Amino acid sequence: xxxxxxxxxxxxxxxxxxxxxxxxxxxxxxxxxxxxxxxxxxxxxxxxxxxxxxxxxxxxxxxxxxxxxxxxxxxxxxxxxxxxxxxxxxxxxxxxxxxxxxxxxxxxxxxxxxxxxxxxxxxxxxxxxxxxxxxxxxxxxxxxxxxxxxxxxxxxxxxxxxxxxxxxxxxxxxxxxxxxxxxxxxxxxxxxxxxxxxxxxxxxxxxxxxxxxxxxxxxxxxxxxxxxxxxxxxxxxxxxxxxxxxxxxxxxxxxxxxxxxxxxxxxxxxxxxxxxxxxxxxxxxxxxxxxxxxxxxxxxxxxxxxxxxxxxxxxxxxxxxxxxxxxxxxxxxxxxxxxxxxxxxxxxxxxxxxxxxxxxxxxxxxxxxxxxxxxxxxxxxxxxxxxxxxxxxxxxxxxxxxxxxxxxxxxxxxxxxxxxxxxxxxxxxxxxxxxxxxxxxxxxxxxxxxxxxxxxxxxxxxxxxxxxxxxxxxxxxxxxxxxxxxxxxxxxxxxxxxxxxxxxxxxxxxxxxxxxxxxxxxxxxxxxxxxxxxxxxxxxxxxxxxxxxxxxxxxxxxxxxxxxxxxxxxxxxxxxxxxxxxxxxxxxxxxxxxxxxxxxxxxxxxxxxxxxxxxxxxxxxxxxxxxxxxxxxxxxxxxxxxxxxxxxxxxxxxxxx
Amino acid sequence: xxxxxxxxxxxxxxxxxxxxxxxxxxxxxxxxxxxxxxxxxxxxxxxxxxxxxxxxxxxxxxxxxxxxxxxxxxxxxxxxxxxxxxxxxxxxxxxxxxxxxxxxxxxxxxxxxxxxxxxxxxxxxxxxxxxxxxxxxxxxxxxxxxxxxxx
Numbered sequence: 127x128x129x130x131x132x133x134x135x136x137x138x139x140x141x142x143x144x145x146x147x148x149x150x151x152x153x154x155x156x157x158x159x160x161x162x163x164x165x166x167x168x169x170x171x172x173x174x175x176x177x178x179x180x181x182x183x184x185x186x187x188x189x190x191x192x193x194x195x196x197x198x199x200x201x202x203x204x205x206x207x208x209x210x211x212x213x214x215x216x217x218x219x220x221x222x223x224x225x226x227x228x229x230x231x232x233x234x235x236x237x238x239x240x241x242x243x244x245x246x247x248x249x250x251x252x253x254x255x256x257x258x259x260x261x262x263x264x265x266x267x268x269x270x271x272x273x274x275x276x277x278x279x280x281x282x283x284x285x286x287x288x289x290x291x292x293x294x295x296x297x298x299x300x301x302x303x304x305x306x307x308x309x310x311x312x313x314x315x316x317x318x319x320x321x322x323x324x325x326x327x328x329x330x331x332x333x334x335x336x337x338x339x340x341x342x343x344x345x346x347x348x349x350x351x352x353x354x355x356x357x358x359x360x361x362x363x364x365x366x367x368x369x370x371x372x373x374x375x376x377x378x379x380x381x382x383x384x385x386x387x388x389x390x391x392x393x394x395x396x397x398x399x400x401x402x403x404x405x406x407x408x409x410x411x412x413x414x415x416x417x418x419x420x421x422x423x424x425x426x427x428x429x430x431x432x433x434x435x436x437x438x439x440x441x442x443x444x445x446x447x448x449x450x451x452x453x454x455x456x457x458x459x460x461x462x463x464x465x466x467x468x469x470x471x472x473x474x475x476x477x478x479x480x481x482x483x484x485x486x487x488x489x490x491x492x493x494x495x496x497x498x499x500x501x502x503x504x505x506x507x508x509x510x511x512x513x514x515x516x517x518x519x520x521x522x523x524x525x526x527x528x529x530x531x532x533x534x535x536x537x538x539x540x541x542x543x544x545x546x547x548x549x550x551x552x553x554x555x556x557x558x559x560x561x562x563x564x565x566x567x568x569x570x571x572x573x574x575x576x577x578x579x580x581x582x583x584x585x586x587x588x589x590x591x592x593x594x595x596x597x598x599x600x601x602x603x604x605x606x607x608x609x610x611x612x613x614x615x616x617x618x619x620x621x622x623x624x625x626x627x628x629x630x631x632x633x634x635x636x637x638x639x640x641x642x643x644x645x646x647x648x649x650x651x652x653x654x655x656x657x658x659x660x661x662x663x664x665x666x667x668x669x670x671x672x673x674x675x676x677x678x679x680x681x682x683x684x685x686x687x688x689x690x691x692x693x694x695x696x697x698x699x700x701x702x703x704x705x706x707x708x709x710x711x712x713x714x715x716x717x718x719x720x721x722x723x724x725x726x727x728x729x730x731x732x733x734x735x736x737x738x739x740x741x742x743x744x745x746x747x748x749x750x751x752x753x754x755x756x757x758x759x760x761x762x763x764x765x766x767x768x769x770x771x772x773x774x775x776x777x778x779x780x781x782x783x
Numbered sequence: 784x785x786x787x788x789x790x791x792x793x794x795x796x797x798x799x800x801x802x803x804x805x806x807x808x809x810x811x812x813x814x815x816x817x818x819x820x821x822x823x824x825x826x827x828x829x830x831x832x833x834x835x836x837x838x839x840x841x842x843x844x845x846x847x848x849x850x851x852x853x854x855x856x857x858x859x860x861x862x863x864x865x866x867x868x869x870x871x872x873x874x875x876x877x878x879x880x881x882x883x884x885x886x887x888x889x890x891x892x893x894x895x896x897x898x899x900x901x902x903x904x905x906x907x908x909x910x911x912x913x914x915x916x917x918x919x920x921x922x923x924x925x926x927x928x929x930x931x932x933x934x
Binding site: 508522 | 792793796797800801803804807808810811812814815816817818819820837849852853854872873874875877878888913916
């Protein structure tokens, strides 16, 4: 009964979405206030309906209702409660329902927080948002209904893929989707602005918080996925440039560009059609990412069983959304007048370079990801494009980006003095050179690129600190004055400094983990010791342990350095009871200098030996710390007063005309 | 700078960035594209031992053996018509098993495929599209499916 209620609520939500996607748009075109006013309540109605649907499915999972096909395929009574809940979105149908729930959630958030939006703009945004949602309702109801029942329910379910029964991955999809779907709001704003034929500073100010929120969520989602791959796959790697990973990275790159161009559009009233273009791009790439993951057209280490008919449906949805919005952009875009002029050397100029580089990087990653598809379609053979390609093509674009990133914040709007900027960065440059030389001296085995990478991190980190200190006149004014300035600094500036500085920390981790990783594979019998990067691993043997729904072989390694015991690592090889599927749980000990990482493999030889894989992964934790602070920067920037207070009444009144 | 000039320099900059990106991509593609072959195709082609390749197919039943060092694994990849012996040093992925689809990356040296990466998937029911195609090409796909269903 509850399941049918959920299904019914979903259909009801679909009907409301159709109304919300038509009436307010027509109303906005004709200036009919009552028609426009429908958008807000409709978005609330949609949210309620989808929440009921989602709650109904979650309920079916919690009580293990095995008359529902989706529950049979992805749940089991013995599964811990957390994974019963995460099982709701750990499969195709449920994850699409989550997608629609988040679409509705964001839609209602616009209605709620957008009280001071001009009426016509607001109703158009909500209308466009509803149209996007309609596509996904149709997708669920026609091809991926999670509420399908079976005639004769089995006694127990088939359980969730054990790979997904993990805390990191339980929350990975919701955050990723909050990011993907968050960009639907900036997309809806962009389409609404094109329909309005008006883009002003106020528009950019409304768009930026949504883009910022989406970007922060997406960052969390990507990092959770990367972290999961790091400890769960047991390969010691954190990014494989796999198509599925790239699919989430593409909207992130475009979204990062959007965040920066929206600043220019707001402050300087220029680069406006470019901002609209990026808003459309960011969401289009989110859709493309969904298509790539859900259709299974690309070979990926992260791929799951897929259904081609769904791929075709998403492809059609993709073509309509992207094609339609770019056609609209081509038609209405040229009428958007650009505002403030600027010199090449200026804040705008710096942000422009940022945008060009980020879009170029997006283009390169997109090309590398889709290239196998093109080659296949042209019947030129089957190829794969892996990490070496992306490293060769992506890193050279990131280097100038980081270089400009340290300099940009020093430059003033409109026109900046290059000499003054460079003078302010003189000390930073010296430190950069010292860092490169120091790295090469301390680690003679480093490649030049690795040393240069550490240098760049220092360049960016110290450059950001210098700019921050200059802003509060540290050491140039009395301390009281500096503190006063610190207190008055807008949250957005805090956010910028923190986010930029956190990237510097992250770069240290990325360079360390990819350049100085030490790997050792061998057969170890109990009592054997192996040295990895100055740490001595002693294999103590294995024993059997039981988990709630798996049995595991748990290895034990005592790690010592200079005779002192540091930690005992306990990697596991699990076999899940229901699916008989094995998984690997690496044993990891995190330190600032690097991670001790051990994996136990299959038995080998007659004397109780096991294949073991030991790693020293230098500086990995810096990467996680960097990303945590990056998100923090985004969140702090989001709390800026400017974004909360909204626009002056005058502008709002103007927009309402 | 006049608006027209600014727009022009913007376009020039964008083209420059795009040009540089295309050059980068072409150079990177040149060196880093990895071709996928089925055992049949790999047998037919003259393969340069320095060329990185992907080999895909099914792990032949009963073919997995361990070398004397205990760490190197040998197995045979088949498309049900032809086979290629594979050598891999390290821990195989969790879902690696006999009769399952697999993709190996490495080099073909003297008829033995020295893999440095072996990809099996997160999902038991998943078949890499290339492997499925390779098996289809070998015209044994349908029989194979019926066999596995009958089991």
